[in-house]
Structure formats: structure tokens, C-alpha cells
Amino acid sequence: MSADASSIILHQYDISPFSEKVRVVFGIKGLDWFACDEPVIMPKPELVALTGGYRKIPVMQIGADIYCDTQIIIRELERRFPKPSIFTGGDKGLGWGMGLWTDRSFFMAAVAVIFGNAPDAMGEDFKADRTKLMGRPFDTEAMKAGAPLMAEQLRANFGWLEEQLADGRKFLMGEAPGIADANAYYNLAFIRWIVPAAMKSAEAMPHLAAWEKRVTAIGHGNRQEISRDAALDIAKSATSIEVVKADPGEPNGLKPGDKVTVMADDYGRDPIAGELVSSSAQHIALKRSDPRVGDVVVHFPRAGFLVMRS
Known part of the structure; x- marks a missing residue:
């Protein structure tokens, strides 16, 4: 099976502990996925082209949608592949x-x-x-x-x-x-x-x-391999499926089209700048462009991340 814009691509390396968390979720859900191995240390030029500066592992790519941090990766996997659910005992929150x-x-x-x-x-x-x-x-x-x-x-x-x-x-x-x-x-x-x-x-x-x-x-579901260049080619040929959506509950009045910067609040605080596409209490999505991958939408969780107007 070859990868396409609908494939799950996990930018990871095998001894990454946080990648293991996601791989276990793949196993629970019995998913097919592609491992795109990234360097353990910087530089990571292909990853940065996708994310706009976020360098931590893992990052999940589906087409031109890029998910940074295990929290948002797992949330998206549950949304797209709800059965079997990862919530098994009243633990949804x-x-x-x-x-x-x-x-x-x-x-x-x-x-x-x-x-x-x-x-x-x-x-x-x-x-x-x-x-x-x-x-x-x-x-x-x-x-x-x-x-x-x-x-x-x-x-x-x-x-x-x-x-x-x-x-x-x-x-x-x-x-x-x-x-x-x-x-x-x-x-x-x-x-x-x-x-x-x-x-x-x-x-x-x-x-x-x-x-x-x-x-x-x-186990880890059904793993196959993909090169970094092939993953970037998929991003460039794809279009994000994220829908522009305003959140009336945004505490600081952020809305689609605003220029914002997102960074982790603990470590790896590399700022990622883009145009806000959608947001909620648990999620924020930014549109950005890179010559290697074209337009992509980069997704982050809200807990553990800071969002600032650019």
C-alpha cells in the first residue's frame, strides 16, 4: 500500500517515548499508518518545513493537515476513527x-x-x-x-x-x-x-x-515506512480539510484571519506563526505556507500551549 493524502503519517523515531504513546493508540484502534523517521536531534529541515518551526516529536500528518503534540494527535485520531474508542471507563475528560x-x-x-x-x-x-x-x-x-x-x-x-x-x-x-x-x-x-x-x-x-x-x-497497528521527501510531496499536493470556524467563547477575542503565534509553555518554545483558521477550548489551527510544502494547516492543543497575536 502506498501513502496518499488520506494516510496517517507519523513523523517519529523509534526510541521516542512520546511517539510510543501514539503508536499504542494505533494498536488499540488497529490502524494502518506510515512511519516517517526524523532525526533525534536538530537540524530537522523537513519537519520544520511542515510545522513552521515546531521541532518536537511526534508530529502527525494527514495530507496538508499537520498535528503537533500527542494531545492533539490523539484527539484527532479519536475524531476520525472513533471505534474502538480510547475512552473506556468514563474518562472522556x-x-x-x-x-x-x-x-x-x-x-x-x-x-x-x-x-x-x-x-x-x-x-x-x-x-x-x-x-x-x-x-x-x-x-x-x-x-x-x-x-x-x-x-x-x-x-x-x-x-x-x-x-x-x-x-x-x-x-x-x-x-x-x-x-x-x-x-x-x-x-x-x-x-x-x-x-x-x-x-x-x-x-x-x-x-x-x-x-x-x-x-x-x-502492538502498534499496521506500520509501513515512508521517506521524508515523499511525506512532504504528499503535503504539497494536498489541501487541508480544516473548516474556517470562529469560536464565540475565545477568551481574548481571536477570530479566523488573525495573525497569531503559538508556542509550548514548558520547553521547545519555538514560536510558530500563521493565520488563524479555527479554534476551540481544546484546539487551534493555523494556516501557513512554505516553499517546499505549499499551504498547510498546523494544529495544536490549547492546554500546554500559549497563543499570542502576532
Whole structure:
């Protein structure tokens, strides 16, 4: 099967923890998708041509619509492919809020434990790149010193999952996997890929250990590969399906046609400028143009991102 404007293209790399979150959702929904492998560190010229400056991984592309951040990627997958739903136990709202826990405090504990125990796992170029991304030193010596303390934090996060699973349920919200499982699982996968010995505390929790194996067994759907140039060619030949729509509830009166800039509020705060196409409490879409891909619409979530008039 060859990719076209209707295909799901995930700009990712295999050891990207946040890409793993999306890949688990692909598995839950049994989706066909194309992996477009991007560099782990900058420069990422093809990705930047699509996004206008957003450099974090993953990014999902469907035709000329570009989705940045796992929150908006998963929201769009649920909208386009609602069956089976990722909301399996009354978690339609709180499932999103859980993502801020797993993407921030849980993830940062995992990062500290990983690089505190394996400070040279990714090399000096990676450290320099992540220093620029984070806006502060990626100090593996400090992580090494703090690793014992962060191991305690990590075990506490594992313990919450163990308690949730303690009644014998198969997945975090019940008998079927969903967004809660994808949100939590990728942190365990990330640790296991690089420092499997750091998973001892999780392996000592019987419900959590069994759950991890069940989520792993879900797989990643049907993956195929696509080159970066081929993905950009699809974007250039496609037209966005996003409909121009004003949101009367916009707190600061933003409306279609306004020039705005969007950036993450935590790290990787590269500003992306464009013309507002549509917005809501959970979503904002900007139209922008690049010589390599033509006109595209770039989508972001609202939680975790800042929107400013240009």
C-alpha cells in the first residue's frame, strides 16, 4: 500500500517515548499508518518545513493537515476513527488531564532515572541538543547525583498505577485499553529501552507488571515506512480539510484571519506563526505556507500551549 493524502503519517523515531504513546493508540484502534523517521536531534529541515518551526516529536500528518503534540494527535485520531474508542471507563475528560501528569512529573522522573543511571547513553550531541530544547543545561551529572531520590519519585508513580490495577482489572479504566493506558505505558517503555534495571520496582508490583505485558502485546497497528521527501510531496499536493470556524467563547477575542503565534509553555518554545483558521477550548489551527510544502494547516492543543497575536 502506498501513502496518499488520506494516510496517517507519523513523523517519529523509534526510541521516542512520546511517539510510543501514539503508536499504542494505533494498536488499540488497529490502524494502518506510515512511519516517517526524523532525526533525534536538530537540524530537522523537513519537519520544520511542515510545522513552521515546531521541532518536537511526534508530529502527525494527514495530507496538508499537520498535528503537533500527542494531545492533539490523539484527539484527532479519536475524531476520525472513533471505534474502538480510547475512552473506556468514563474518562472522556479526565483522560486528557491525566496526560499532563504522565507527560510532566512522571516523565521527568523517568528522564532523571534513565540519564542518571546511563549518563552517556545518547552522547554529547544529544545533550547539547536537549540543552537548547529545554532552555537549561541537560546536566547528566546532576541527574546521576539525584538518581536515588528520583527513583523514589518514580516508584511512587508506579505505585499509583499498581493501586488502580489492584482490583484485578486488565487495564487502567477497566477491561479494555484506552487513553489512560497509552498515557502511562510509554514512560515504562522508555525506561525499559535504555535502563531496564531501573524497572525493578515496577516488576515487584504484580498488577503493574502484568498490565505492562498486556499493553506491550497490543502492538502498534499496521506500520509501513515512508521517506521524508515523499511525506512532504504528499503535503504539497494536498489541501487541508480544516473548516474556517470562529469560536464565540475565545477568551481574548481571536477570530479566523488573525495573525497569531503559538508556542509550548514548558520547553521547545519555538514560536510558530500563521493565520488563524479555527479554534476551540481544546484546539487551534493555523494556516501557513512554505516553499517546499505549499499551504498547510498546523494544529495544536490549547492546554500546554500559549497563543499570542502576532
